[in-house]
Amino acid sequence: MTTTTATDMDTLLSDVRNFVEERLIPLEPKLRTDGLAAISSGIESAREVAKENGWWCPQMNAEHGGMGLSLHDFGRLSEVLGRSPLGHLALNCQAPDAGNMEILADHASEAQKDAFLDPLTAGEVRSCFAMTEPENAGSNPKQLSTTAERVSDENGEAYVLNGHKWFTTGADGADFTIVMAVTNPDADNPYQRASMIIVPMDAEGLEHVRKIPIMGEEGEGWLSHSELRFHDVRVPVDNRLGPEKHGFTIAQERLGPGRIHHCMRWIGICERAFEMMCERAASRELSPGTPLASKQTIQNWVAESRARIDAARLMVLKAARTIDEKGARAARVDISTIKYFVADTLHEVLDQAIQVHGALGVTDDTLLSFWYRHERGASIYDGPSEVHKSVVARRVFREYGVNL
Amino acid sequence: MTTTTATDMDTLLSDVRNFVEERLIPLEPKLRTDGLAAISSGIESAREVAKENGWWCPQMNAEHGGMGLSLHDFGRLSEVLGRSPLGHLALNCQAPDAGNMEILADHASEAQKDAFLDPLTAGEVRSCFAMTEPENAGSNPKQLSTTAERVSDENGEAYVLNGHKWFTTGADGADFTIVMAVTNPDADNPYQRASMIIVPMDAEGLEHVRKIPIMGEEGEGWLSHSELRFHDVRVPVDNRLGPEKHGFTIAQERLGPGRIHHCMRWIGICERAFEMMCERAASRELSPGTPLASKQTIQNWVAESRARIDAARLMVLKAARTIDEKGARAARVDISTIKYFVADTLHEVLDQAIQVHGALGVTDDTLLSFWYRHERGASIYDGPSEVHKSVVARRVFREYGVNL
Amino acid sequence: MTTTTATDMDTLLSDVRNFVEERLIPLEPKLRTDGLAAISSGIESAREVAKENGWWCPQMNAEHGGMGLSLHDFGRLSEVLGRSPLGHLALNCQAPDAGNMEILADHASEAQKDAFLDPLTAGEVRSCFAMTEPENAGSNPKQLSTTAERVSDENGEAYVLNGHKWFTTGADGADFTIVMAVTNPDADNPYQRASMIIVPMDAEGLEHVRKIPIMGEEGEGWLSHSELRFHDVRVPVDNRLGPEKHGFTIAQERLGPGRIHHCMRWIGICERAFEMMCERAASRELSPGTPLASKQTIQNWVAESRARIDAARLMVLKAARTIDEKGARAARVDISTIKYFVADTLHEVLDQAIQVHGALGVTDDTLLSFWYRHERGASIYDGPSEVHKSVVARRVFREYGVNL
Amino acid sequence: MTTTTATDMDTLLSDVRNFVEERLIPLEPKLRTDGLAAISSGIESAREVAKENGWWCPQMNAEHGGMGLSLHDFGRLSEVLGRSPLGHLALNCQAPDAGNMEILADHASEAQKDAFLDPLTAGEVRSCFAMTEPENAGSNPKQLSTTAERVSDENGEAYVLNGHKWFTTGADGADFTIVMAVTNPDADNPYQRASMIIVPMDAEGLEHVRKIPIMGEEGEGWLSHSELRFHDVRVPVDNRLGPEKHGFTIAQERLGPGRIHHCMRWIGICERAFEMMCERAASRELSPGTPLASKQTIQNWVAESRARIDAARLMVLKAARTIDEKGARAARVDISTIKYFVADTLHEVLDQAIQVHGALGVTDDTLLSFWYRHERGASIYDGPSEVHKSVVARRVFREYGVNL
Secondary structure, three states: OOOOOHHHHHHHHHHHHHHHHHHHHHHHHHHHHHOOHHHHHHHHHHHHHHHHOOOOOOOOOHHHOOOOOOHHHHHHHHHHHHOOOOHHHHOOOOOOHHHHHHHHHHHOOHHHHHHHHHHHHOOOOOEEEEOOOOOOOOOOOOOOOOEEEEEEEOOEEEEEEEEEEEEEEOOOOOOEEEEEEEOOOOOOOHHHOEEEEEEEOOOOOEEEEEEOOEOOEOOEOOEOEEEEEEEEEEEEHHHEEOOOOOHHHHHHHHHHHHHHHHHHHHHHHHHHHHHHHHHHHHHOEEEOOEEHHHOHHHHHHHHHHHHHHHHHHHHHHHHHHHHHHHOHHHHHHHHHHHHHHHHHHHHHHHHHHHHHHOHHHHEOOOOHHHHHHHOHHHHOOOOOHHHHHHHHHHHHHHOOOOOO | OOOOOHHHHHHHHHHHHHHHHHHHHHHHHHHHHHOOHHHHHHHHHHHHHHHHOOOOOOOOOHHHOOOOOOHHHHHHHHHHHHOOOOHHHHOOOOOOHHHHHHHHHHHOOHHHHHHHHHHHHOOOOOEEEEOOOOOOOOOOOOOOOOEEEEEEEOOEEEEEEEEEEEEEEOOOOOOEEEEEEEOOOOOOOHHHOEEEEEEEOOOOOEEEEEEOOEOOEOOEOOEOEEEEEEEEEEEEHHHEEOOOOOHHHHHHHHHHHHHHHHHHHHHHHHHHHHHHHHHHHHHOEEEOOEEHHHOHHHHHHHHHHHHHHHHHHHHHHHHHHHHHHHOHHHHHHHHHHHHHHHHHHHHHHHHHHHHHHOHHHHEOOOOHHHHHHHOHHHHOOOOOHHHHHHHHHHHHHHOOOOOO | OOOOOHHHHHHHHHHHHHHHHHHHHHHHHHHHHHOOHHHHHHHHHHHHHHHHOOOOOOOOOHHHOOOOOOHHHHHHHHHHHHOOOOHHHHOOOOOOHHHHHHHHHHHOOHHHHHHHHHHHHOOOOOEEEEOOOOOOOOOOOOOOOOEEEEEEEOOEEEEEEEEEEEEEEOOOOOOEEEEEEEOOOOOOOHHHOEEEEEEEOOOOOEEEEEEOOEOOEOOEOOEOEEEEEEEEEEEEHHHEEOOOOOHHHHHHHHHHHHHHHHHHHHHHHHHHHHHHHHHHHHHOEEEOOEEHHHOHHHHHHHHHHHHHHHHHHHHHHHHHHHHHHHOHHHHHHHHHHHHHHHHHHHHHHHHHHHHHHOHHHHEOOOOHHHHHHHOHHHHOOOOOHHHHHHHHHHHHHHOOOOOO | OOOOOHHHHHHHHHHHHHHHHHHHHHHHHHHHHHOOHHHHHHHHHHHHHHHHOOOOOOOOOHHHOOOOOOHHHHHHHHHHHHOOOOHHHHOOOOOOHHHHHHHHHHHOOHHHHHHHHHHHHOOOOOEEEEOOOOOOOOOOOOOOOOEEEEEEEOOEEEEEEEEEEEEEEOOOOOOEEEEEEEOOOOOOOHHHOEEEEEEEOOOOOEEEEEEOOEOOEOOEOOEOEEEEEEEEEEEEHHHEEOOOOOHHHHHHHHHHHHHHHHHHHHHHHHHHHHHHHHHHHHHOEEEOOEEHHHOHHHHHHHHHHHHHHHHHHHHHHHHHHHHHHHOOHHHHHHHHHHHHHHHHHHHHHHHHHHHHHOHHHHEOOOOHHHHHHHOHHHHOOOOOHHHHHHHHHHHHHHOOOOOO
8 A cells, every 4th residue: 555645535536526526526516417318428528537637446555556545545535525416426436446456356267357357447347246236135154046157068167147136236237247156056165165156247148127217217327227038047156256155245345445435435425515505595585684593492402413523533533544544344333333333424414404494404405315215225235234234233242141 | 175985985985996906006117217208198097987977076066077076085086096107197186286286166257267267177288387496495484586567568468487486397398387476576465466367378478397307217208307498488477376366375375275185195115115115024035934024123114104294294284174174274283294204204115115125116116215305305395394383383382472 | 891972081180290290299309308108198088089080090890999091081181190210109009009000900709809899999908910930031031930830639729929029100009919920830822820819918937038129219108119028828719810821811911001091100200300491491591691591402302202293292192092992902012112112212312301400300409310310210110111122023914924 | 751662562561551450440339339438548649549550640741740741641541541431530640630730730829839739749639620501502602601700809819719510520419610710701712711720619709519310320429420610709819810811822732642542532431341251252152052253243443443443443542642742732633533433442342342242231240231321422522523523524614715
């Protein structure tokens, strides 16, 4: 990791914040009304600006063309990027590509890096990650039904995949997907039954069922979530990422950085929603000279949101620092804690910001409705809050001699 | 009001509930994916069935072709209808037509009844109600900017309307709108400055700016909310509904019945969401033989929702009974109380039902997402919760000698 | 049950409310500072007034000298009595005597009635009920350790009790206790292992360990909770109440009426705390002419408390009506629901009332602190809220085919 | 301020934590049952041990015999001390003496230091601070009624104090009190009307009305709060602390450090209550082999409390760091924010810890009931949460051009 001085970081954050204000936020009105495709040229030119400034793949090391930030510093940057739905995309660190780059960098063979990682970090293609299955509770990884059977015939050694995935974010327009599939169904340890397989999106038998309509919108491209079916999809054995049985181990590694990424992105959303709430309360008049801000209920919300957001940021940055300094294992409680704490904060802040906007708040004339809908899932994806709470409690109770 | 025996009501509720199950709920999947227009023939035939059974305009007296239910009984029916987004439409008691019928029945001249009320109660046309203005806080009726200037010239006596309205529900496809406009700007009492004017939707100068995109959808027909502009829209003086200056008085009369209508509709939504939550928890397995229902957190939500919904229903029906027996004035605290209490209940129940559904909950594969988006406004329209709380508190404090 | 007309009830409630205002509330300041004993003569004369007016043992039939109210009407009366900590005592329907009277009336032999029930209904003695054990979770009745071994020797047939009880309310000064003890440890059904045994408080071997200090006070008499130990306490077999093995069955019968009693008492507390909150907010000035009531936060609390209390009352009275009309079994969900719903309401209202009083609220200069401390247990005794929520959820899920 | 290395601090915290475990916690059972006086010798010997170890007056500079910790480090120490109600007393940094020492060190004349500060820092006497008045809302300092009239006669120049104070913490047994009194009623700026006057507790005319019974206890010594009346109490002009009119300015200076002190003390309470909750859940069995900790509701509380406490600590330490580095003015929002955020956390954690303990939780057999009662005031004293929320909101809204 490159060492970044405090001053460097402050300058970087300030510069990127200006970039978000000047290049990305002006694209949002059209995004709200016409969707991603309508602003593709704007996004492309913003990405070029970012790249030229060296603001690119902040989560990756320099050898992969990235900024080599520590997780702590990446977290701070992620907050600034999170102020716009386009922020992470502009710096090529949007989910799930950011995470895919990380596991490819750590586990891909040289051939895989050439074929999949390099185009990703260059921003030439997009990818997706196929794990969640509609028939199985995501919170229980043992319940994985998609299989990758290893076959060996005249065409060589291959995996044949069959299964059903959904919530494959960004499948629309992606070049390839990394699939979590059962390769070793008989392994004693259920966490050693699965492997990761790289599958080109145009592979024969890979059916793109639909972009799932979510909260009234099916979205497109990076901002969509697909349902996929694998019907005897055949890929060479060399498409396996890392060793067999290591699917969950590799997935586990994504968790810490991915959590920091999302949580700080949410805090960026919170801050922007907070500002919108304050602006509205300051400018909306109940009667001449009496702004909405004069109402104590509004003041309570502002004060409570201010406290919650500040608390959330401190917690996430502490978790990031711990991962940086002591590794993800030392931060496991923190990594679970921030998931529900920050997701709850996000929901509360957005809800209050909408209420302060009154009727305007439920319209698509502001970004609040966009976030209210798109981020309801924050308490669900990457493990629902309830699961994370149990994880924390089980770890705490171990110190009291109870194994649950 | 027709007297309805308890047994009659139980039979009616049971029959209508079956009707909702058999005729309306099957239309919902297409409504979710393709919208209202795609199911218009299904809706029409359901309406015919309803009409044949005498289930029509439950809020209206027999002389207007209605069922003549007391508000209490209408409330109970409204809950059953609320189980589907199509329930009220099927019995021709959807907002805002239901309310418009009531004020037309009470205040329209015979000519107005012929022209506007009869086609409405017959279900031949739809109408809308233009009150909310984007520039003014809805909670302060004194801040009404739309004007209806009275002119008298060679073309007769007329009102000329100018102004800007939004959240005019159902304007798309409506035949006429009832407009709240300032006719007497100099009246001492600010609540006596406005009158209600009936304006045909095809009147010259009435601009339909847009169906407002709300939570990702602009909707259509009855399920849409429009922004309108009035540019010198001229209507004959005879289009005024009731006396001049009486706009707020008449609007006030709508409040009690309208509140019961909405609150019981929300309770219908709550019950259906509750059932969906229970069904999901009972059928979704965390591991073979272990349903989601076994988790105590889910049990807490079920128990808390059960209590909240039961409490909400009792409160609304008590308010309805009080209005029936003692009039709306005697029920003013109750009418405000139920607004925030039931809206909060609705939000909580929907949110928990979504969480229990996990990823499925945020998709449009169930109705939960539809309601989550469409009913966020429940705490906003008809007066935000904060305003109703102040109303209740002010009335309470009067008994303690404090006038706020 | 005696039929009581609506008018009779209204008169009764009004009269008893005046009685509470005039005879009991004036005793409270001394109760707060000096305790129960210091106001014993005041209590006695109030009880005489009550008895003369026929306001006595409202939960008992006329044959036992009671008022024969339905549970619904008793509930309404219980709210009025609950306005003062002395209300139920004044009408001889305080816990646990009220419940003991009921089970004695239903299950005692004639000799037991003469010896124990009659002095109780006459108000000449007090009693207590020994069930909870410090070593066992109250929520699991199978974990009962106190035993009553049946012996037969030259002194006749007897039970010899050994065990440890606590939270035996009112043991201080009681004449006798009804003890839940294991008589049939080998019964297959764990709910058939226990019986109820009547034990005089002066029995040899019954050790009164202490009045348990609770929230800073050990209290006295009726307002205290004791820890007891049974060391080979011998009572004749005739002291068994009802058949062997029927301990839990009889206890179960107490539940419905006992729940209504407590919940409506809590609502009485809520109403009085609500009035105190309003009075304080109306009279306390932040600056000359600006009462605390002008603050929107206070208004929110008043409005939210008003709604919660109204909802709670409707729920409890509905449960009471269901028990009256269809029996306790039909009301089982309601009986659990009100436990947590009303206890939560009580905690919220008391907490807000204290906050409105500021520093005064935490002093013993008002009753709020008394209730805040004494009623914290409302979410714990008679089954903690968490257990009741699971009970409700399990019943709900049965309808969905899941037996938990 | 002495520089303290990170390692030094860790050692100090660990040592003091052991001291609290070994010397103070063993005194608590007797404190709970018999009060402060009963453990006076134990406290005295603990104080001697502390002093010998150089753990004394951590908030004071070395010149006053203190440890010279930064506010940040004092905060960390305050958490450790807060684990026992006796912690701060043992190191002679209990409220209100700690604050009094600070303002005396900053504003006292040499003579005042000799007479009042030195005995305080030596731990030979205690003091109190008389500000709050029963008739005036503490949140509005303009409403101060106590007067100190300056007179000049044959006995010299003096102030004659008249007024009524309450919640004078630790007045019982104190040597002197610092009184906030109006000396300049005509000053234009209402914040410049008051001065601080040092008054010996045995001054003629100073009536100790009572130790106020709070939540069932009047307490004693340092753990009591008194009501005082000043009847023509005469003290020399030299007893004024700092210049005339500077009462509020000096009081303001106490705020930051005092807030850190209290908030970190509350966090110490939270951590100990959290541990008690976990221990109870781990050891209490619902049935053989099934600890309470297995219940998901308990797990939720543990996880939520863990998150809240961690968040609270980070916020307070950040505020302390800001005060250390940039001064109290720069930390004003943070200083208000932590007041309500940490007080809410404290209430929640204590409430959940009690609920986990069941019936035991409401008894005085654990410290939970002690804190539940004594710390209910955390949301009230030093400004109620509602006031601090408005302070934060007003500061935020200033950035949006609104001055409220």
